[in-house]
């Protein structure tokens with residue numbers, strides 16, 4: 001008999017097929033009565049296959065008394081209750097490294113698109129403004145300006161590497177200076193980092209400690225000429241403060257791939273000025289999602305094959 005797995009969200013067909021071949025998969029996300037579903041099946045569940053943004057709550061973990069492993073399709077593990085897993089010796093795995101390049105590409109793409117008016121330029125041409133009014137109003141350059149990276153982990157490192165190709169001056173903030181960043185300036189406080197840069201990239205792993213690390217003061221320090229780019233988690237940014245700062249011009253611009261309560265974002269974002277919105281797609285390429293799916297399944301296979309998981313978080 002195959003191990004029983006609880007599946008928290010949909011995967012592409014290239015993951016669904018092998019997952020269903022190897023496991024008895026319970027599709028939690030299709031249940032109309034999740035509580036009843038767990039009451040009926042919880043005791044059979046030995047693994048959870050989830051996604052970065054969906055995670056596994058303490059209640060869900062409690063409802064699965066024989067759970068052995070939570071395998072995340074994603075690098076972020078903030079949505080999995082790690083304490084509950086630690087307390088019961090449940091493995092938690094994620095998919096680091098395989099997505100860093102795409103997420104960094106996407107962060108830089110959002111920055112370039114926003115500072116050079118790519119989306120506005122497209123609309124300008126389509127709406128006939130080019131012939132009616134002339135060129136798009138002048139935009140701001142990227143190369144040679146100052147970038148700040150908040151969180152110089154795997155993704156932050158890849159972002160900074162790309163930005164150095166644009167001749168940018170790079171500073172970063174993290175819990176401590178990194179020996180793999182000799183040419184980049186360490187700045188301890190996020191507020192000082194924001195003060196010293198034009199483009200602030202948020203790439204920090206989200207936790208209770210980093211909640212609203214980008215607050216009203218950080219946004220004020222970034223200033224009316226500054227831009228915030230977030231490819232991490234929405235909880236790292238105080239969204240109320242961000243909407244206020246964009247609206248009153250305290251902050252120049254922002255580009256966001258992540259939102260509290262996504263996909264149902266705060267409707268005020270839709271009318272906030274100088275804001276680029278993206279549907280949490282920084283890791284969304286065929287190549288990366290295939291690699292994420294393979295690693296997510298490889299962690300399950302290692303565990304159920306009697307081996308240690310490949311990329312453990314807990």
Ligand code: 8YV
Nearest residue numbers: 051052053073074075076283
């Ligand atoms: C999502 C992410 O996991 O890696 C993460 O933490 O947020 C993303 O890559 C992706 O949307 C798949 O669920």
